[in-house]
Amino acid sequence: MSTKTPSSVKKASGKAKPVQIKTSFNNPYDICWSPLEMENMHYILEILKKRFKELGLQKKEPPTRQRRPRIRTKGQKGDNKDSEEASQDVMKEVPVESSEVEQHQGWSNLEVRKQLAIGINEVTRALEKDEVGLVLVCKSVKPVHMTNHLIQLSCSRAVPACQVPRLSENVSAFLSLKSVLALGFKRDSESFVDEINAIIPKVPSLKVPWLDQTTPQQDVVQKDPETPAEETVQCVAPDRDVKLRGSQKRKRDEVTDTKEDSDISQVTLHPLKIKRVVANPAKIRKQKGNKKKK
């Protein structure tokens, strides 16, 4: 038995306070990427490597002026003048260089570049406009919420998408970029048609629980309500949706006959998930009571 804080322990038994557990309503859906096999992963990476080597697509970035670290020594004014002069010299040099380098800057092959969507923002925009035929995402992304939105986006547009580990490491080297977390091939791309057709069958199908709710369930409403949550909900759901349709006023008995409502009545209710968490001892709390409004 150990006595920790004497103020909190009033009883003579010397027990510490029971740990308070908080319950929170957790997300019933588990939205995650479908796992990709090792063989398929290597196959995809090899195909991409070959293609990018053939095309020789590379980006040359303009030479960035390095920021000189300001060394603060005694006699700062003298140093400042010197640094200003030096910076002016550098400024004069850079525009001369840039005009020569402009011709070699940017992407080596613009047409091919237009058929690709490189980078998370570009892939997201292309998916929203529905221009993309295949999406490849790097698996070694931290934090995960950077690319999680792509799952639901690509599922809603019915675009095959998969998470390939180490995509960034391999592809960025070929394209001479820092990192490639998402790569999208546009639908009307001519130079990547073979690759897309080769990769798509290897890509596992994405499943978002609430989007693909077309699981066929026969005789659902006719069952007796033995199991509590699912059946009762399915009775209620078509009833509610029937009300929404307004003009089609139907009673509950006729729901089983209609084919239109059969899709909605096949939707299943996912079980309730509750998360039990212990309070965080290091939580930053606002101090109340010190400042009172007069």
Place this chain on the structure above:
Amino acid sequence: MTTNVKDKDAYLRLNFLYQAAHCVLATNPENVELARFYCHTEKNISKRLVLRQDPSVKRTICKKCCSLLVPGVTSTVRQRKCRQRQRKTVVRCLSCGKTKQFLNNPSYVLWGDRPESQPQYQQSQSKQVATQKPPVNSKTAS
């Protein structure tokens, strides 16, 4: 694991409303109003009964208009820069324009996802402490 949770029927209701909002958007992507109503009701219930919602649920509901945020349908997601080297994910609700920002810190983990937050971890810790500390009280008592 005991399932004796206070207000379990309220949690069931939250569960149903959340899934119903998703189904509504799945069947009719333009009917944002109904999804918004369901999420608004869900928020009201949790507010009235002081029920905690997981961040994974709260991140998909707009704070201002309570509409369900589905990337591509009711919200846009972009990666933006802030403060030189930091990048953040910005989720923008299309109906009200309110933004949610998440800083892209690779080492940050939500408290709920950490192993220390689990009650089983705390129990194992207390057991270890109990076995490690024998004769401290005997010295202080004497």
